[in-house]
Amino acid sequence: MDHVLKGQIAIVTGSSSGIGAGVAKSLAEAGASVIVNHSSPSSKSAAEAVLKEITDAGGTGSIAQCDVSKEDEVIKMFADVIEQYGTVDILVNNAGLQRDGKFDEMTLDQWNTVININLTGQFLCAREAIREFLRRGPRPDVSAATGKIICMSSVHELIPWAGHINYAASKGGVKMLMQSLAQEYGDRKIRVNSICPGAIQTPINKPAWETPQAMNSLMTLIPYNRIGQPSDIGNLAVFLASDLSDYITGASIFIDGGMTVFESFASGG
Numbered sequence: 001m002d003h004v005l006k007g008q009i010a011i012v013t014g015s016s017s018g019i020g021a022g023v024a025k026s027l028a029e030a031g032a033s034v035i036v037n038h039s040s041p042s043s044k045s046a047a048e049a050v051l052k053e054i055t056d057a058g059g060t061g062s063i064a065q066c067d068v069s070k071e072d073e074v075i076k077m078f079a080d081v082i083e084q085y086g087t088v089d090i091l092v093n094n095a096g097l098q099r100d101g102k103f104d105e106m107t108l109d110q111w112n113t114v115i116n117i118n119l120t121g122q123f124l125c126a127r128e129a130i131r132e133f134l135r136r137g138p139r140p141d142v143s144a145a146t147g148k149i150i151c152m153s154s155v156h157e158l159i160p161w162a163g164h165i166n167y168a169a170s171k172g173g174v175k176m177l178m179q180s181l182a183q184e185y186g187d188r189k190i191r192v193n194s195i196c197p198g199a200i201q202t203p204i205n206k207p208a209w210e211t212p213q214a215m216n217s218l219m220t221l222i223p224y225n226r227i228g229q230p231s232d233i234g235n236l237a238v239f240l241a242s243d244l245s246d247y248i249t250g251a252s253i254f255i256d257g258g259m260t261v262f263e264s265f266a267s268g269g
């Protein structure tokens with residue numbers, strides 16, 4: 001990968017595992033200094049391992065503990081990064097989780113946990129990023145856009161998902177957060193887009209791929225007939241963060257091996 005993000009500073013939330021780790025490594029490979037965010041002391045060693053992979057490959061970055069659903073912690077993480085690096089150019093709003101259950105049995109705690117992290121967390125981080133982009137203004141030497149925000153959404157901003165209503169609602173909210181932000185700040189040269197993954201092989205969806213039976217069943221949903229990898233998402237994140245995508249804003253980009261062409265209709269019945 002060319003160093004298309006040379007000189008830029010990127011925060012990737014929830015990047016001690018899964019897609020976030022893949023995105024962090026790809027952005028670093030493309031030349032960005034990457035802040036590997038993790039949520040709690042228990043995920044510190046995993047974040048350090050991701051950072052080590054980055055630095056072993058010749059990249060740069062650091063780790064930052066912050067629960068994205070806590071306003072004071074998000075404000076502190078951005079302040080610390082700006083103090084250390086001078087600014088932030090790229091935010092990847094990736095942190096997210098699932099608390100699944102039948103709707104009639106879902107507790108308010110299951111609902112709130114998912115909304116607080118998947119949606120409010122994206123609001124809090126995007127607000128600090130926008131504040132910094134407005135404060136700092138353009139950096140034409142490093143990027144055509146003043147700042148870039150990439151929201152990790154899901155195919156479930158489009159496909160309803162019984163048994164996961166809190167999750168689907170959070171991703172539907174991310175879609176409108178992203179599009180409204182793109183509308184509100186486009187004239188300030190801030191680009192905001194979403195990545196909508198299908199099935200990517202990470203801890204969040206282990207039951208869907210850990211046995212051959214589960215994997216076979218998953219493949220009935222995926223025309224391209226393979227599960228996605230975090231590096232697939234990393235490649236797209238580099239594109240969306242770089243000037244290669246300078247005319248793209250307000251877009252949801254689906255990266256799903258064709259899941260959203262609805263394989264179950266393939267027979268034309």
Ligand code: NAD
Nearest residue numbers: 014017018019039067068094095096154197199200202204
């Ligand atoms: P993952 O469980 O490996 O990663 C989620 C990360 O978010 C973890 O590192 C976790 O520690 C972090 N996190 C959770 N709560 C946090 C908090 N309060 N503050 C900071 N970080 C927190 O799963 P993943 O598949 O890599 O998921 C990453 C994102 O991709 C999520 O937003 C998820 O909804 C989305 N996504 C995943 C898939 C998939 O198939 N894996 C598909 C569509 C969307």
